[in-house]
Amino acid sequence: MTVKNIALCAGGYTGEYEVSINSAKNIAANLDPAKYKVYTVLINRDSWFHDTGHEHISIDKNDFSLTIKGEKIKFDFAFITVHGTPGEDGKLQGYLDMMGVPYNTCDATTSAITMNKAYTKTIVHGIHGLHAARSMQLHRKDGHDVATIAANLKFPLFIKPNNGGSSVGMSKVHNIAGLPEAIEKAFHEDDQVLVEEFIKGREFSRGIARIKGKITVLPGTEIISTKEFFDYEAKYTPGVSHEITPADLSPEKSDEIAEILTEIYLRLNCKGMVRIDFILLDDTQDFYFIEVNTTPGQSSASLIPQQVRAAGMDLMEFYGDLIEGAF
Template identity: 75%
Template structure:
């Protein structure tokens, strides 16, 4: 059996560039070398290139190929592990679609929609047992009357960029007086923002993937942060956040959550592996939707690899399944 050529796409245009590089290293180390030739291609605003023996070789974007030592390499599939734009928002997916090259993630439409928190919330509305925090969406070009916002929603509020890539630009606000600064901070990151009611409860993040044609819900991870909420610092500073995999949840809760995750995955037409973040309201025990992550982090300690190991699967077999599922 001839080996397949896999283009592992990493980098991107956001602050999570380094996180993406770490994801790619872990994926490359865990793809079966007997089945796949893996080429890590770095994508940034200036160029798309492959490091070969210390030298950068540019990708020919006409047919998404590399020429190494005089021979042209075409790819059987792309494994996208870019967090944020252009790998999580559908742009790379649209390019690969036009060339007829399969890839591991959701399609261009689903990737673009799930990057937008407000649109995603609208689409998962009505999933049985799933709730969404009450929210208001604001555009930078509009006038923002804090009095109107304060009248529509109950404090404390979360102010966050609508663009779903990372946790930068978020604030938790306890009073009207704090709103203007929080709006400004979020608008610094995005031209659309979301102001939503804060749901107090336990926070979880859980993977779901199509493996050998079947949907498999991975064990949940509970995220316990010593900060007031899980922001960029809490995410990437050692010791600020505890991650417990598998989460301590009763069997009947796990069953309800698995059903919700499956319905969200199908309704949004997801592909490959995604991670869904949610909160269990401490008062009601209801499940509140936060967001869907369509290119979740894959460094060795990231949540999905933790969950794969907790499910008793090998990470190598898992990634192999994801690649095979792309064909």
């Protein structure tokens, strides 16, 4: 059996750099050393390099290769675990497509579209059983009349960067007075901002992946936050939110959700593993779509590894299947 050279791409240009590094460590620990030789490639704005432990060796971006002690190493596969840009928004995928290197995530088009919350909602609209919060999209260069927003949408409102990952720049606003500051905070993160009505219900996140050619929906996780909403602090500070995997759902409800998630995966032409966040409305249990994460966190405490374990699957086998499936 030929051992494949894997470029484990981590880092990125956002505040989620450290989260990505933790994901990479866990993935590296769970890739079968008999099948894969793993080289962690750290992606920064000014350099892409492999850290041998003794030195930083630059990646040759002309052919996506690495030269160690005179030996040129070409990669058979890229395992992307960069959250935000350039690993989640299609830029890295486009580059790898041009280099002819297969990878574990959605393609460049799907990655770019799903980073944009408003565009994603438009595409999944009409899926049977799927609802989405009423919303408005704001662009930095246009005027932002708070009176118009208040007239069209019901408070409380969520204000969030349209392309942001990890809930940075998000606010919950209860009246018109809070809108200007919240909008400014979101525009600090992005040129487009999404204002949407608050949906009151239980919040869930559920992984879905194509394994051995078959779309597999993992057990769900319910997220119970002590904060008013699941923001960056709630997501990454121990004890602020409580995660229950597998989530307490009836088998019928779980199957119904799995059907909706499968339809989202197919309609967006997803590849590899993605994680879909949604809310079940308090009174009706209706499914409200939040977003798709195309490079979900992979630290040992992250939701997908939790869900893989809850499904009785082996994480090493799961990652191996993602790699083999991309070939």
